Amino acid sequence: MKKSNKFDVIIVGGSYAGLSAAMSLGRAVRNVLIIDAGKPCNSQTPHSHNFLTQDGQSPGTISLTGKEQVLAYETVNFITDEVLLVEGKNGCFFVTTASGERFEGKKLLLATGLKDALPSIKGLAECWGISVIHCPYCHGYEYRSQPTGLLLNGESILEKTKLIRNWTSDLTVLTNGHAVLGNSDRNVLLRNGVSLIEKPIILLAHNKGYLDHVLFEDNTKLSVKALYAPPAVEQQSWISEKLGCRMTSAGHIEVSNFQQTSVPGIYAAGDNATPFRSISAAVAAGSIAGAFINHELIDEGG
Numbered sequence: 001m002k003k004s005n006k007f008d009v010i011i012v013g014g015s016y017a018g019l020s021a022a023m024s025l026g027r028a029v030r031n032v033l034i035i036d037a038g039k040p041c042n043s044q045t046p047h048s049h050n051f052l053t054q055d056g057q058s059p060g061t062i063s064l065t066g067k068e069q070v071l072a073y074e075t076v077n078f079i080t081d082e083v084l085l086v087e088g089k090n091g092c093f094f095v096t097t098a099s100g101e102r103f104e105g106k107k108l109l110l111a112t113g114l115k116d117a118l119p120s121i122k123g124l125a126e127c128w129g130i131s132v133i134h135c136p137y138c139h140g141y142e143y144r145s146q147p148t149g150l151l152l153n154g155e156s157i158l159e160k161t162k163l164i165r166n167w168t169s170d171l172t173v174l175t176n177g178h179a180v181l182g183n184s185d186r187n188v189l190l191r192n193g194v195s196l197i198e199k200p201i202i203l204l205a206h207n208k209g210y211l212d213h214v215l216f217e218d219n220t221k222l223s224v225k226a227l228y229a230p231p232a233v234e235q236q237s238w239i240s241e242k243l244g245c246r247m248t249s250a251g252h253i254e255v256s257n258f259q260q261t262s263v264p265g266i267y268a269a270g271d272n273a274t275p276f277r278s279i280s281a282a283v284a285a286g287s288i289a290g291a292f293i294n295h296e297l298i299d300e301g302g
Contacts, residue, residue, distance in 0.1 A: 024290025090265030
């Protein structure tokens with residue numbers, strides 16, 4: 001990395017949104033620093049889908065290729081470190097890292113992503129992103145027409161089953177205990193051919209992340225090839241809140257159509273600022289953020 005600790009833009013988070021923004025900024029001949037802690041939430045997902053030209057590639061391969069292409073621009077720099085503190089204001093932000101480095105940037109882009117709060121069921125974490133999945137658009141095609149479970153409870157069951165049945169009619173809802181579901185909703189599931197199991201789950205049996213069956217507390221089993229498990233999520237980093245960025249009711253950073261946060265000079269892109277969690281969406285948001293950061297710098301005479 002160049003000796004100067006001053007940059008036009010500091011990007012916190014070097015996955016898809018951060019790299020995409022850096023490419024836009026690098027092509028605009030901006031001095032950019034990407035700081036990444038190396039903790040992507042999709043680290044064990046074998047394949048990424050629904051991304052034109054990259055369908056079926058591993059997320060790690062996409063990220064590595066992106067990094068190589070971005071760092072070909074001589075004004076873009078990348079370090080592996082964790083950001084602990086951000087201070088300052090528009091035109092002069094100071095970023096301090098875990099290694100004790102301190103950098104200055106005119107603009108700040110938060111591309112820090114989210115982290116998943118997975119249910120504490122034995123075997124689930126090992127299957128996450130492989131056969132325990134969250135999005136049918138990302139993974140449903142590979143498990144089409146296969147025996148499938150939906151780990152969910154509450155009023156959103158009907159909406160989710162309606163969606164997933166587009167990919168498979170062999171669907172069972174697992175509520176991991178008593179279902180919070182009225183009789184009319186139970187009848188809807190029955191009419192749609194969706195089974196309901198309310199037994200507590202003690203284990204997801206798998207082979208290297210690929211499901212074999214679900215084991216219940218009463219020692220009965222359900223054979224499934226895939227299990228949808230929409231997780232609770234939280235911000236990977238709370239820097240945005242500490243900086244005073246407004247948050248949505250769902251816990252995302254509130255941004256404009258140009259990825260601007262409520263704090264002047266600070267932008268956000270990727271999973272941390274949208275409910276649409278996909279690599280393609282993160283890349284698009286990063287590209288928009290990079291372009292509009294450059295426009296803002298131009299308008300300010302930078």
